[in-house]
Amino acid sequence: MIAAKHAVQRLAFGYARYQSNWPEQTPLAIERLRAVLSRYGIVLELPAYDLESRESAIEILKVLGVSTASLEQKCIQQISNVTLTGDRLVSQIDLWEQSIQASMARLDEIAIEVIDEIELDKFQ
Template sequence: MVKTKPIGSKKNTSNSKAKTVALLFSGGRDSSLACGVLAKKGYQIYLLTFNNGATIRQDLADNRYEELFKKFPDAIIKREIIPSYGLFKDLGLKNLEKDIKKYETNLICMSCKLSMHVISLIYCLENDIPTIADGYTDYQKKWIEQMPEAIEAVKRFHEEYDIKYINPVYSETSKEQVKDKLMKFGLSTKSLEGTCLFGGTFSIPEPHRVVSYIEDKLPQCRRYIKSHFDEKTDNFP
């Protein structure tokens, strides 16, 4: 399931994993700032980049990763590039017509993020990582996956597996703030992330519709996680 990006990979030699985190990493400004904030707080960081099958120039994030590793070599353990398109298709595309009729908007981006969270949960359970983080921000909260209500719903899902879900840069209220803090870290202020074909292809829904969508998809997410571990062992965590 996992492809390893070997540039700068190293073994986590810490005796305690209490401050180890898996960061959903696109290479964009917000997830890059989240990496810097987590590094400054003393976290050991695994950067997880997901291939949803619909992103143009995802390789741009490689440049950001190299920049971050040079800046925080003691904090970044490794980067993983993980395919998420199979689960994304199952969650968001197979029943797309029914979902649009039910929720009255296109919620594909939420299913894409859910697939990332599910695979991140598996990664953390397998590698004894207690925390998952992302680069969500207040100034982006109009987007469905970054709505406070959606974040809380996903957070409750993580708690089912004893994994903490945090948003270290959610207090950022503007792109200018993020760029200013990146500059203070000595990082590029450019957004070095690919462009998803599904970005901006939907109207903004009411938060309760997003939460309902998430809750309707979670049983499928749970089955995916259970199936993954059932194939490997009888001892499901």
């Protein structure tokens, strides 16, 4: 929604093939997300998708001199993430796509508050 409101033409996510069993990173989810975004003139970029393993991601980051501290999400969701297959995956991706589409369709009605660095300090 933020990308659409600010007329962003390309949106990059850090999805990686080695995480493609996570529902939002499955080929089906990527296809659906790409379709929704393209309806709003946004191209989905996945620059890390060809990475085959977490280890290869770490090696590339090290070579580039980039910290590996935030390589992957650090939350309870990562620990409890489930793999969905078949009809269950399709139904969940359908719901996900519908909610993204519904949000995008109502951009003018949705208020987005951007937290600046000063406000962010309050949460750390």
